[in-house]
Amino acid sequence: xxxxxxxxxxxxxxxxxxxxxxxxxxxxxxxxxxxxxxxxxxxxxxxxxxxxxxxxxxxxxxxxxxxxxxxxxxxxxxxxxxxxxxxxxxxxxxxxxxxxxxxxxxxxxxxxxxxxxxxxxxxxxxxxxxxxxxxxxxxxxxxxxxxxxxxxxxxxxxxxxxxxxxxxxxxxxxxxxxxxxxxxxxxxxxxxxxxxxxxxxxxxxxxxxxxxxxxxxxxxxxxxxxxxxxxxxxxxxxxxxxxxxxxxxxxxxxxxxxxxxxxxxxxxxxxxxxxxxxxxxxxxxxxxxxxxxxxxxx
Amino acid sequence: xxxxxxxxxxxxxxxxxxxxxxxxxxxxxxxxxxxxxxxxxxxxxxxxxxxxxxxxxxxxxxxxxxxxxxxxxxxxxxxxxxxxxxxxxxxxxxxxxxxxxxxxxxxxxxxxxxxxxxxxxxxxxxxxxxxxxxxxxxxxxxxxxxxxxxxxxxxxxxxxxxxxxxxxxxxxxxxxxxxxxxxxxxxxxxxxxxxxxxxxxxxxxxxxxxxxxxxxxxxxxxxxxxxxxxxxxxxxxxxxxxxxxxxxxxxxxxxxxxxxxxxxxxxxxxxxxxxxxxxxxxxxxxxxxxxxxxxxxxxxxxxxxxxxxxxxx
Numbered sequence: 001x002x003x004x005x006x007x008x009x010x011x012x013x014x015x016x017x018x019x020x021x022x023x024x025x026x027x028x029x030x031x032x033x034x035x036x037x038x039x040x041x042x043x044x045x046x047x048x049x050x051x052x053x054x055x056x057x058x059x060x061x062x063x064x065x066x067x068x069x070x071x072x073x074x075x076x077x078x079x080x081x082x083x084x085x086x087x088x089x090x091x092x093x094x095x096x097x098x099x100x101x102x103x104x105x106x107x108x109x110x111x112x113x114x115x116x117x118x119x120x121x122x123x124x125x126x127x128x129x130x131x132x133x134x135x136x137x138x139x140x141x142x143x144x145x146x147x148x149x150x151x152x153x154x155x156x157x158x159x160x161x162x163x164x165x166x167x168x169x170x171x172x173x174x175x176x177x178x179x180x181x182x183x184x185x186x187x188x189x190x191x192x193x194x195x196x197x198x199x200x201x202x203x204x205x206x207x208x209x210x211x212x213x214x215x216x217x218x219x220x221x222x223x224x225x226x227x228x229x230x231x232x233x234x235x236x237x238x239x240x241x242x243x244x245x246x247x248x249x250x251x252x253x254x255x256x257x258x259x260x261x262x263x264x265x266x267x268x269x270x271x272x273x274x275x276x277x278x279x280x281x282x283x284x285x286x287x288x289x290x291x292x293x294x295x296x297x298x
Numbered sequence: 299x300x301x302x303x304x305x306x307x308x309x310x311x312x313x314x315x316x317x318x319x320x321x322x323x324x325x326x327x328x329x330x331x332x333x334x335x336x337x338x339x340x341x342x343x344x345x346x347x348x349x350x351x352x353x354x355x356x357x358x359x360x361x362x363x364x365x366x367x368x369x370x371x372x373x374x375x376x377x378x379x380x381x382x383x384x385x386x387x388x389x390x391x392x393x394x395x396x397x398x399x400x401x402x403x404x405x406x407x408x409x410x411x412x413x414x415x416x417x418x419x420x421x422x423x424x425x426x427x428x429x430x431x432x433x434x435x436x437x438x439x440x441x442x443x444x445x446x447x448x449x450x451x452x453x454x455x456x457x458x459x460x461x462x463x464x465x466x467x468x469x470x471x472x473x474x475x476x477x478x479x480x481x482x483x484x485x486x487x488x489x490x491x492x493x494x495x496x497x498x499x500x501x502x503x504x505x506x507x508x509x510x511x512x513x514x515x516x517x518x519x520x521x522x523x524x525x526x527x528x529x530x531x532x533x534x535x536x537x538x539x540x541x542x543x544x545x546x547x548x549x550x551x552x553x554x555x556x557x558x559x560x561x562x563x564x565x566x567x568x569x570x571x572x573x574x575x576x577x578x579x580x581x582x583x584x585x586x587x588x589x590x591x592x593x594x595x596x597x598x599x600x601x602x603x604x605x606x607x608x609x610x611x
Contacts, residue, residue: 273451
């Protein structure tokens with residue numbers, strides 16, 4: 001936080017901007033500076049993405065291809081994750097499920113960030129009544145447990161992957177709105193913002209060109225630390241039968257399907273869960289490393 | 299202390315009202331007709347025999363033919379009196395139905411809270427002894443793993459390991475109090491990391507405070523310093539977190555209860571969702587809010603009690 005304020009008193013706003021960007025997005029590119037844990041996290045995420053994209057393309061089995069002669073096979077070389085009751089290759093499906101889960105997660109994150117940061121900017125700049133309304137709504141949402149809200153909203157609007165994404169976004173934005181508003185409050189009276197206002201810049205330009213680049217860093221880090229719990233919430237809702245519907249490959253749904261063969265084929269529930277765990281672990285390792293970088297670079 | 303209590307209560311009320319309003323809006327925004335669902339639920343999925351007159355009668359009985367401000371105020375008034383409506387399925391009051399399942403969830407939640415408190419505070423204290431040391435790294439890794447593991451996977455792994463692999467737990471036999479161990483452990487474990495981290499950080503912070511240096515320079519025994527001068531103030535943020543996590547616990551209970559077939563509120567909620575029994579869903583949401591607000595309130599009052607400086611807001 002202190003770095004933002006210090007950077008912002010520099011006379012040249014362009015230079016100030018550049019300094020702040022260095023704690024934000026370019027941190028992803030400066031992989032070497034993330035430490036072993038952060039690098040491990042980044043590597044896990046890369047593997048997951050490559051697997052999700054490539055495996056269904058090169059796999060000899062189709063995502064929904066059933067083989068009646070190969071039902072409930074134990075993990076072996078031909079089927080590293082085994083096969084399910086319809087003889088579908090679980091490795092191919094787990095990889096394809098990565099597409100579903102990762103896309104849903106990033107869609108939910110992008111929407112939450114857009115709404116949250118947008119409302120936060122609005123509340124922080126406008127102040128007064130708008131500020132109060134937005135912040136009180138955010139307070140109430142943040143007081144409630146996210147999973148229960150997700151379950152209720154998803155249940156009322158019918159089970160589907162998109163419902164779950166919308167349900168999650170409908171309360172996930174609140175945290176970002178809160179943080180954005182606080183950060184806006186901190187920089188809105190800095191000389192470079194005032195200078196911009198003095199030369200007649202529009203509120204939109206001030207918000208997007210002056211304020212936003214300054215406060216991006218902490219918001220990105222917060223979002224990075226959130227990806228894991230977002231993924232777990234979305235998959236958890238699918239696990240409960242509220243999200244993705246068969247035959248869509250999705251980790252939570254595959255895990256739930258595997259429960260029926262709990263005794264005979266425990267691998268059916270083991271591997272999809274392992275994928276969720278590894279993904280979340282990777283994101284959390286990277287997020288923690290990013291946070292450390294932003295706090296130690298002060 | 300009385301004034302502080304009253305102020306705290308006054309802050310809690312608007313949140314409750316907002317939650318009651320939100321649940322009203324949600325139910326009315328849902329794209330489904332309660333009357334159709336009720337006839338469907340009562341007649342086992344088929345709507346044969348539901349004539350227009352019968353539908354209108356039911357609509358009137360539920361008050362759905364009135365204007366929505368009217369419905370809203372009667373909804374708020376009824377909720378304030380503890381009337382959460384009638385279950386579509388059983389035709390019995392939702393409050394009664396939930397009350398019957400409350401003890402199971404409460405015992406699960408409290409056992410999980412004990413697990414969470416013991417592990418969180420214990421590991422946090424262990425980690426704070428030598429910041430950056432080996433034990434600190436190990437506990438940090440444990441926290442990282444626990445925070446990343448989905449409860450629904452951990453529960454199933456526990457179930458498989460202890461019920462199938464080791465055959466220690468009998469999951470098919472008659473109900474038995476010892477069956478609470480696995481669900482409570484699952485729920486408690488996944489909620490441990492935040493408590494552990496907060497307690498570790500605040501212990502380290504307190505160690506370097508002036509009053510600890512004074513206590514040490516007076517030659518007090520190390521145990522006295524740690525428990526009376528370091529741990530007592532350091533435990534406040536951890537208690538806050540334990541109180542706040544009551545609501546998250548109710549959310550986690552839905553998943554854990556469904557995995558372990560624990561006959562509590564969470565399982566009831568899921569069954570009700572599948573049957574589209576909306577008053578129950580609504581009731582559950584209100585109950586959760588109520589729990590969170592009460593949890594926060596208790597924590598605030600406890601703070602005021604432990605630290606007199608906080609009483610003047």
